[in-house]
Amino acid sequence: xxxxxxxxxxxxxxxxxxxxxxxxxxxxxxxxxxxxxxxxxxxxxxxxxxxxxxxxxxxxxxxxxxxxxxxxxxxxxxxxxxxxxxxxxxxxxxxxxxxxxxxxxxxxxxxxxxxxxxxxxxxxxxxxxxxxxxxxxxxxxxxxxxxxxxxxxxxxxxxxxxxxxxxxxxxxxxxxxxxxxxxxxxxxxxxxxxxxxxxxxxxxxxxxxxxxxxxxxxxxxxxxxxxxxxxxxxxxxxxxxxxxxxxxxxxxxxxxxxxxxxxxxxxxxxxxxxxxxxxxxxxxx
DNA sequence: AACAGGGCCAACCGCTCAAAG
DNA sequence: CCTTTGAGCGGTTGGCCCTGT
Numbered sequence: 001x002x003x004x005x006x007x008x009x010x011x012x013x014x015x016x017x018x019x020x021x022x023x024x025x026x027x028x029x030x031x032x033x034x035x036x037x038x039x040x041x042x043x044x045x046x047x048x049x050x051x052x053x054x055x056x057x058x059x060x061x062x063x064x065x066x067x068x069x070x071x072x073x074x075x076x077x078x079x080x081x082x083x084x085x086x087x088x089x090x091x092x093x094x095x096x097x098x099x100x101x102x103x104x105x106x107x108x109x110x111x112x113x114x115x116x117x118x119x120x121x122x123x124x125x126x127x128x129x130x131x132x133x134x135x136x137x138x139x140x141x142x143x144x145x146x147x148x149x150x151x152x153x154x155x156x157x158x159x160x161x162x163x164x165x166x167x168x169x170x171x172x173x174x175x176x177x178x179x180x181x182x183x184x185x186x187x188x189x190x191x192x193x194x195x196x197x198x199x200x201x202x203x204x205x206x207x208x209x210x211x212x213x214x215x216x217x218x219x220x221x222x223x224x225x226x227x228x229x230x231x232x233x234x235x236x237x238x239x240x241x242x243x244x245x246x247x248x249x250x251x252x253x254x255x256x257x258x259x260x261x262x263x264x265x266x267x268x269x270x271x272x273x274x275x276x277x278x279x280x281x282x283x284x285x
Numbered sequence: 286a287a288c289a290g291g292g293c294c295a296a297c298c299g300c301t302c303a304a305a306g
Numbered sequence: 307c308c309t310t311t312g313a314g315c316g317g318t319t320g321g322c323c324c325t326g327t
Contacts, residue, residue, distance in 0.1 A: 286321095287327105288326105288327085289325100289327085290312090290318105290324105290325090290326085290327105291323105291324090291325085291326100292322105292323085292324080292325100293321105293322085293323080293324100294320105294321095294322095295307090295319105295320095295321095295322105296315105296318100296319085296320090296321105297317105297318085297319075298317080298318075298319085299315105299317085299318100300314105300315085300316085300317095300318095300327105301313105301314090301315085302309100302312105302313090302314090302315105303308085303312090303313085303314105304311085304312080304313100305309100305311075305312090306308105306310085306311100
C-alpha cells in the first residue's frame with residue numbers, strides 16, 4: 001500500500017548548501033532535467049539531501065534567469081497591488097515577476113514592503129491591532145493562472161468573485177492616490193460597511209461594495225456561517241447581473257464612523273452598519 | 286573592542302491536495 | 307475506496323551581518 005519511502009530522514013544533510021553541492025545539483029539538472037521526481041533526484045545526483053531541499057535550492061537559487069538584486073519600483077508596485085487583491089499568494093505574485101521567486105517576494109514583503117506601506121498610513125490608535133483577514137479566492141489547482149488572468153494590475157478593477165481581506169492593521173489612509181489604489185471602486189459605488197463579529201474580540205471589519213447595500217443591511221450577525229451566506233449573496237448577485245463588485249478590505253471613512261467600529265464596547269450581536277458611496281477621491285460620501 | 290538589537294534571507298517546517306498503489 | 311506519499315505552497319526560524327551604543 002502506498003509509495004516507497006521518501007528519503008532516509010535520519011541520513012540527510014540539513015542547513016546551508018556548499019558550493020560543491022550546488023555545482024552537483026546544477027550540473028545534473030542542466031544535463032538531465034529533474035525527471036519529474038524530486039525525491040529520486042538526490043540519489044541520482046549523489047547528494048545526501050532530501051528531495052524537497054533539492055527542489056527548493058534549485059527553484060530559489062540555482063535555476064537560470066533568476067534575479068538576485070534589489071527590487072525595482074515597478075516590481076514593488078506590482079507586489080503591493082497584487083498583495084492587496086489576492087493576499088499572501090506568493091507563488092501567484094511571483095508568476096507575475098519574471099526572475100523572482102515566491103521566497104524572494106515573501107521575504108521582501110515581510111522585511112521591507114510591509115513596513116514601507118504601513119509607514120505611509122500611521123494608525124489612528126496603536127493599541128487597536130485590528131486585522132482584516134483575507135479570503136482571496138481559492139486557487140484552482142487545475143488552472144492556477146485563472147485568478148491572475150482575471151486581475152488587471154493597473155486599473156483598479158478586481159477579479160470577479162474575489163474577496164479581498166488583506167491582513168493589514170486598520171488605518172486611515174492619508175494619500176489620495178493610495179486611497180484610489182486601495183479602494184478601487186468607481187465614484188458613486190454604494191458601500192455597506194459593517195463590523196465582522198465572526199472574529200470575536202478582534203474588532204475586525206467586513207467591508208462590502210455592493211450595488212444594493214440596503215438589502216444586506218439587516219442580515220448581518222455574529223455567525224461566520226451567516227457571513228458566508230452574505231458573501232454568497234454577493235457572488236450570486238454579481239453573477240446574475242454581470243455587474244462587478246466584491247468584498248473589499250480597506251476603507252476611508254469619517255472619524256466618528258471609524259470610532260464607532262473600533263471601540264470594543266459592542267456586544268457580539270450588536271449590528272452597526274454604515275452606508276455611503278465612494279466619492280471623487282476614493283473617500284466615503 | 287565588545288555587546289545588543291534589528292534586518293535580511295536561505296532553508297526548514299508543516300499543511301493541503303492530488304496521485305500512486 | 308482507503309492509505310500513504312509527492313509536490314507545492316505559505317509560514318516560520320536560525321544564523322549571519324550591519325549598525326548603534
